[in-house]
Amino acid sequence: MRLLFLLPVALVALAGQARAEGLAFVINSRSASISVIDVATHREKLRIPVLREPHHMALTPDHRYLLVGDTTGNEVLFINPRTAKVERRLTIADPYQLVFSPDGRWLTIAGLARNQVDVYDAATMRLVKRFPLSAMPSHINYAPDSSVVYVSLQETGRLAAIDLRTLQVLWDSKVGDTPAGVLWLNGHILVGLMGSDCVAVVDPVDGHVVQCVHTGRGPHVLFLSHDRRTLYVTNRVGGTIVALDPATLQEIRRYQVSGGPDDMDFAPDGKLWISRRFDHSIGILDPVTGKMQVIEVGRSPHGIWLNTHDTLPVSVSQR
Amino acid sequence: MSFAALLNDPFDSVAGWITGHGVVPALYALHLMDWEDIAGGWVLFAVYGVAQVAITYAVCVPLERWRPVERWPDAKAVSVDVIYTLISRVGLLPLVTFVIFYQLQVAMNGWLTDHGWVPPTLEGLVPGLLGHPIVTFFLYAAILDCADYWRHRLSHRFGWWWALHSLHHAQRQMTFWSDDRNHLVDDVISFVWFTVVALLIGIPPMQFPLLVLMLRFLESLSHANARLSFGWLGERLLISPRFHRAHHGILAAGQRSCNYGAILPWWDMMFGTADFSREYVATGDPSAEEALASGSYVQQQWAGLRRMARMIGRSQDPGRRAAAR
Numbered sequence: 001m002r003l004l005f006l007l008p009v010a011l012v013a014l015a016g017q018a019r020a021e022g023l024a025f026v027i028n029s030r031s032a033s034i035s036v037i038d039v040a041t042h043r044e045k046l047r048i049p050v051l052r053e054p055h056h057m058a059l060t061p062d063h064r065y066l067l068v069g070d071t072t073g074n075e076v077l078f079i080n081p082r083t084a085k086v087e088r089r090l091t092i093a094d095p096y097q098l099v100f101s102p103d104g105r106w107l108t109i110a111g112l113a114r115n116q117v118d119v120y121d122a123a124t125m126r127l128v129k130r131f132p133l134s135a136m137p138s139h140i141n142y143a144p145d146s147s148v149v150y151v152s153l154q155e156t157g158r159l160a161a162i163d164l165r166t167l168q169v170l171w172d173s174k175v176g177d178t179p180a181g182v183l184w185l186n187g188h189i190l191v192g193l194m195g196s197d198c199v200a201v202v203d204p205v206d207g208h209v210v211q212c213v214h215t216g217r218g219p220h221v222l223f224l225s226h227d228r229r230t231l232y233v234t235n236r237v238g239g240t241i242v243a244l245d246p247a248t249l250q251e252i253r254r255y256q257v258s259g260g261p262d263d264m265d266f267a268p269d270g271k272l273w274i275s276r277r278f279d280h281s282i283g284i285l286d287p288v289t290g291k292m293q294v295i296e297v298g299r300s301p302h303g304i305w306l307n308t309h310d311t312l313p314v315s316v317s318q319r
Numbered sequence: 320m321s322f323a324a325l326l327n328d329p330f331d332s333v334a335g336w337i338t339g340h341g342v343v344p345a346l347y348a349l350h351l352m353d354w355e356d357i358a359g360g361w362v363l364f365a366v367y368g369v370a371q372v373a374i375t376y377a378v379c380v381p382l383e384r385w386r387p388v389e390r391w392p393d394a395k396a397v398s399v400d401v402i403y404t405l406i407s408r409v410g411l412l413p414l415v416t417f418v419i420f421y422q423l424q425v426a427m428n429g430w431l432t433d434h435g436w437v438p439p440t441l442e443g444l445v446p447g448l449l450g451h452p453i454v455t456f457f458l459y460a461a462i463l464d465c466a467d468y469w470r471h472r473l474s475h476r477f478g479w480w481w482a483l484h485s486l487h488h489a490q491r492q493m494t495f496w497s498d499d500r501n502h503l504v505d506d507v508i509s510f511v512w513f514t515v516v517a518l519l520i521g522i523p524p525m526q527f528p529l530l531v532l533m534l535r536f537l538e539s540l541s542h543a544n545a546r547l548s549f550g551w552l553g554e555r556l557l558i559s560p561r562f563h564r565a566h567h568g569i570l571a572a573g574q575r576s577c578n579y580g581a582i583l584p585w586w587d588m589m590f591g592t593a594d595f596s597r598e599y600v601a602t603g604d605p606s607a608e609e610a611l612a613s614g615s616y617v618q619q620q621w622a623g624l625r626r627m628a629r630m631i632g633r634s635q636d637p638g639r640r641a642a643a644r
Contacts, residue, residue, distance in 0.1 A: 030363070035617060049450040072424060073440075074432040095423060111427040121452035136353055145602065155353045178352035206449040218347055236348045236355075239339070259341050278335035278343075278359070299331055 004147060023084060024265075024273055025066060026282055027054045028298025034068060034093035035075045035297040036084045039267060039308055040171075042284070042295050046084060051075060053192070056263075056303040059120065059237055061104030066305065069095030071113065080305045092118075097139055101146040106164055108149045117151050119164065131165045133160050140220065141182040141189070141202065150189055150204075154177035159191055162265040173207025174199045181221030181278045185231065185246060192219035194236055201249070213249045223264045231273065234261040243287065255290055257283055266305045273302040330532075334359075357421070361414045368408035371532050375539040379495035386546040388564070388599040391492050398632035403616070407499035407506070408535070416510050420517065427518055428608035440521030459522050460534060461583065466516040468586035470509060471579040478633070480508070481573060482626035486619055493567055495543040502623040517548075534552035538581050544637045546599055554595060558584050561599060568600035603614040 002103065010194030021040040026034060027050075034048040051073030058067045065078040065087070076095050078088035094111035101108070101121055107120040117140075119133040135155035142149050150161045158178055161170040167170070177195025184190075185225055189202040199219050201211035224246060225232070231244040239258040241252055259279030273284040277300050284293040346352050388470045428438035441458055442448045448455045475485040483505040491498050516522075540564035541549075548554060548561040553609070558580050565571060568576040577594040580587045586594035603612065612620035 049452065051440065051449065072421075072428065074428050090431055091437055095427040105441070111429070113422075114429045174418065177350055194355070195347065196351050217341070220354065237343055237352075259335065260343065278332055278339035280335065286385055299363075 022306060023081070024282075024304065024306045025057065025068075025079075025081075026275060026297050026301050027057060027068065027082070027303040028280075029053055029055050030300040031280075032070075032073075033298050034079075034084075035301075037282075037297075038294060039306060041292070044295070044297065047298070048077075048079070048084060048086060050077065052129055053304070057289065057305055058098045058100055059305070061100055066307075067098055067107075067205030068303075069109065070094050071222070072257060074075070080149055081214050083140050090208040091284075097137075097142040099142070101142045101149065101164070102144060103146040105146060106149070106160075106180075107140075108140050108142075108162075108242070109150055110140055112136050112154070117160070118164065119149070119162070119167065131160075131162060131169060135167075135174070139180055139182045141184050148204070150182050150184070152182050154178050154180065154194075157195075159189070159202060161204070161207060172208045173202075175202055175207070175209055176212075177300055181219075181234075183221075183224065185224065190222050190231075192212045192233060194218045194220050197238075198237075199249075200235060211249075214246070215241045215251070220262060221264070223266075226266055232264060234264060234274070236260050236262065236277075241272070241285070253286060253287075253290075255287070255292075257285060257292065259283070262302060263304045265304050267306055268308050273304055275304045277302065328593070330366050330370050333362065334473050337366065337438040338362045359419060360416055360421075361575035364414070364417055364501070366530050371408055371535045371539075372404060374532070374538050375495055377534075379540060379543045379545070383494060383543055383545065388544050388546055389492070389601070394492055394494075396492045397494050398491065399614075399616055399619065400490065400494065400500045403499045403501065404496050407501075419510075420514055423514060424518060428521075429437040438521055439519055443521070459520065462512065462520055463516065463522070464580070464582045465586050466513065467580050468590075470512045472590075472592070474505070474508075475573065475576050475579070478630040479627050480505075483508075483623050483629040485573075485604050485607050486540050486611050488567060488602075488604040488625045489607040489619075490567075491601070491612055493527045493542055493544060494565070495539045497542045498539045499594065503620060504627070514613055534582055535588070541581070555584055555588065558582060561594065564599055564602065565594055566604040568597065568601050569605055570600070573604070 024037040024039050030054055032050045034050060035044050037044050037047045050070050053072045054068050054070045054071055056069055068079060070078040071094050074091060074093050076090045076092050077086050079086050084162055088252035089094040091242045094114040096112035097110040099108055105122055107122040109118045115132060115135050117126045117133050117137050121128055133153055135153060137150045137151045140149060140156045141289040147165055149162045149164055153160060158172055159175045159179055160172040170258050175191050176193035179191045180194045181192040189204050191200045192204055193200055197214050197217050198212040200209045200216050203210050215233045215237035218235050220234045220236040223232045228309060231246040233242045240263055241255045243253045243256050244301060245252055257274055259276030261274050262277050263275045267273060274283045274285060276283055281294045281296050282298050282301055325432050342362055344360050346355055346358060413559045431438045437443055451529040474480045481551055483502040486502045487500050488498055521612055541560055543560045547559060549557060554562055558606045562578055562584060571577055578587055578594050579592055584593055606624055612624060
């Protein structure tokens with residue numbers, strides 16, 4: 001089983017090794033900055049100053065801007081993803097997590113400290129509706145047809161579903177202890193329950209938990225590889241990353257990644273770039289060998305995104 | 320050391336290790352993982368608090384032994400000041416103040432943003448400051464220091480406030496530990512005072528912990544029992560132990576004091592309260608009851624409250640009280 005898993009990873013690594021170039025953006029939440037790293041040399045090229053406390057980012061559907069939310073700075077930065085130049089700033093209250101819908105029509109912004117979820121018209125950046133949701137809305141994902149947006153509510157252990165056609169809350173259901181990352185997969189919603197060792201598999205119709213997948217202590221965020229063959233889960237408390245088979249949700253392999261693994265992106269050479277919240281560094285993990293390189297960045301690195309030119313993702317809405 | 324390296328200091332690594340190996344597993348076991356992020360911020364505060372105490376201790380103890388102003392046969396009264404320092408810098412107080420300030424800042428700035436206002440920040444006022452964190456930090460520090468000058472001066476002006484603040488002045492064995500020797504109610508007033516100012520200028524709570532450490536070190540140093548002057552020019556740039564000791568002198572207790580500044584002497588010079596002439600005077604407040612000077616932590620707190628109640632009853636300020644004596 002492990003060999004079957006390693007084969008496509010190894011092929012991607014061999015094919016893409018020469019093309020692992022571009023820019024990596026790493027948000028340093030407690031240094032109020034964004035590290036811009038040369039993917040080829042692993043050197044930090046520049047550090048973009050941000051007003052207060054940025055956390056997450058999202059690429060606009062037209063790939064023109066990388067949006068970075070500065071929570072206590074109450075603004076969204078519009079950064080050119082190719083030059084790393086800040087081109088525009090927009091005042092928005094508490095933009096913690098921000099994700100575009102797969103069809104590019106909506107931008108949903110979670111205000112974790114203010115218990116609010118804002119749905120914007122992505123083209124005009126006009127606020128369409130605010131949903132007061134208790135408490136601590138953190139991570140966001142959509143149904144593939146962009147009809148529903150799902151938001152985890154960390155403090156109250158719930159997951160909320162908002163119908164984007166009617167702009168009404170469909171359901172708001174208890175899913176478990178401290179839900180964080182949300183991912184639509186194979187007709188279900190997966191939710192990392194950071195206060196447990198479980199990834200909840202949730203029925204999108206009514207929000208009931210139908211299965212618990214034990215991945216390790218503190219599962220935080222879930223990532224589907226670009227080839228959709230591997231599902232990675234970062235276990236914040238346990239300091240591990242688990243590779244699952246997306247079809248069966250069975251564990252394939254486990255990696256030790258200390259320092260509070262959080263966000264992740266995939267390089268063309270097959271390596272995983274991982275932010276480590278407690279270690280002012282990011283890790284570059286080779287999933288074949290299990291070896292990890294470390295690059296120093298600022299305090300509490302959180303959001304991470306790679307603009308590797310030839311493999312620019314269609315959208316970051318799946319993160 | 321590059322600026323990036325200065326910001327990525329070793330204390331951050333220690334705080335990260337404690338967070339990852341101690342605090343987060345404990346929160347997980349207690350089903351309190353929604354506190355994870357804010358707890359990480361508090362650990363950073365606490366680590367810097369410990370570093371502040373350790374660095375201050377390492378510098379000030381040899382200094383106080385080398386050139387003491389006074390020698391005491393029994394320094395028991397100093398031990399209570401150690402408790403004050405630990406509570407103030409590494410204990411519950413930083414956690415509570417950090418959480419409350421953070422929540423207030425989020426609420427106020429979010430409300431302003433929702434109503435079409437841009438929350439106030441120095442960088443908003445002077446956009447050129449963004450990207451120049453050291454300059455920005457020193458501007459923030461200077462504004463807060465000026466605010467502290469006026470808080471401190473007013474705490475000597477009003478009788479009820481002086482009753483609380485006299486706990487700080489009652490210490491006859493003043494050492495570097497005395498900086499945090501304050502009544503809890505006085506601490507709360509200070510917190511409210513700084514919160515209002517910090518919200519108005521949009522201060523970032525945890526952006527510059529290393530620089531905050533340096534400033535807190537200077538505050539502790541100014542209380543040291545050491546014959547230390549920074550020279551004519553140096554004393555006009557930074558507050559020295561000699562300059563601040565004049566403020567703690569027995570003749571300066573109460574309304575007619577001088578040298579109210581904490582870091583910069585500029586505000587005393589600007590507002591006519593600077594006195595560079597006094598040498599190393601004896602400290603204390605002769606009008607304070609003995610419990611304020613040499614009581615236990617609880618006795619001092621209780622004595623401060625009693626004194627405040629009496630002052631409110633008499634509706635007198637320290638000046639009138641002094642005149643009546």
